[in-house]
Amino acid sequence: MSFDIALSGIQAINEQLNTVSNNIANAATYGFKSGRANFSSVYAGTQANGVEIGSITQNIGQSGSTTTTGRPLDAAIDGSGFFIARDLQGGMTYSRVGIFTTDTSGFLVDGAGKRVQGYGKSTNGALGAIGDLQVPTGQIPAVATTKVNYVGNMSADWQTPATAFDPTDPSSYNMVTQSVAFDSLGTQHTINEYYVKTGSNTVAVYYGIDKNAVSATPGNTLTFDTAGQLTSGGTASVSIPAANGAAAGTVSIDYTGSTLFAGDPTTATNHYDGYAAGAFLGVSLASDGSLVAKYSNDKSQVVGTLALATFANQGALTAIGDTSWVANADSGAALLNAPGVGLSGKLSTGALEGSNVDITSELVGLMTSQRNYQANSKVLSTESQMMQSLMQAM
Secondary structure: OHHHHHHHHHHHHHHHHHHHHHHHHOOOOOOOOOEEEEEEEEEEOOEEEEEEEEEEEEOOOOOOOEEEOOOOOEEEEEOOOEEEEEOOOOOEEEEOOEEOEEOOOOEEEOOOOOEEEEEOOOEOOEOOOEEEOEOOOOOEOOEOOOEEEEEEEOOOOOOOOOOOOOOOOHHHOOEEEEEEEEOOOOOEEEEEEEEEEEEOOEEEEEEEEOOOOOOOOOOEEEEEOOOOEEEEOOEEEEEEOOEOOEOOEEEEEEOOOOEOOOOOOEEEEEEEOOEOOEOEEEEEEOOOOEEEEEEOOOOEEEEEEEOEEEOOOHHHOEEEOOOEEEOOOOOOOOEEEOOOOOOOOEEEEOEEEOOOOOHHHHHHHHHHHHHHHHHHHHHHHHHHHHHHHHHHHO
16 A cells, blocks of 8 residues: 555656646746646545645736837736637637737737737727727828817017018018928928918918918908907918819818917917828837837827736636637636726736746755655655565565
8 A cells, every 4th residue: 555655646746846847947938827736635435545636726816027028019918817819710818928910911910820809990989899900001091181270479579560461571471380281182281371460469360372372361360368368360261272183172270279478489389180191110009908000101090909808717727838728617708808997907018928937936846846756765665675574574
């Protein structure tokens, strides 16, 4: 019986050594979670019958250290949750390794080539349906400018020009500014705005497009009160002529917030909507899980949002290859949320989560296993010597 008990001890220690060895081997593996072999006594009725490895506990709840990579498609989860990927058979796998890239079809994939799951492009603030995340890699079309927001100070120190307005005579106006506008084909136009003080609290504005003739009459008159605040003329309309195949357009210029204070004239805001067509340059992840595509026209758009999965019993997940897990009945079904929502942690972008293996503890466990192995071997040796003595005595 003692032979069997000692043999069971050696077999259990070998299994424990497998777990310890796997931990040590994966000490530098991103997203790896250490395991622990738990010994369990074996009885046949009331008779001790040795030992076995009763279970392997996964240390999933403890995060590894975060390593900064600077790569825009690397991400680490700061808190609970797993990235979700779909394999070729349609099965869902879960991982803490946020090494992503795009394949030739524009789909976001993990390091094993599995398609990452997330929410589609938002509509009216609502996240889209869960599925494969695909980045549009072509051009985005041009969008015509419809509005310009201009906020500035017109200067109460201006003097009314002595001569009638003439865009070729700088003495006939007090200030000129330029705003940008795009037509329906993405061609950039310049809106020239000439400001002429016409009274103590009024400023006339003349408009011209590109090098075309400036209107002979004011397109707008800005009126201010005695406190220098704009009271009327807050919005003007400027027409963009049809040219080179582009449709004619109308741009609304909003002067809300402009003032007439003493001092130098200033421009605080000169912002326009619309843009030229742009070619795809790349994609990056934001801390809220947004997948942001960037284009050559300095524009970007959110094309989807990464989803994270949490589980009622994450420790029961079944470990598979590629530092991933699959769900089972004991772990419960995946609960899906965007990063930072519900139980899901936020993302640290440009970073990766390292292994949570503690090398010092593993080496101590390795030495302990060695002593236990030697002790059980000593039992076998002693039992063998006793049997030899017994046989010689007979």
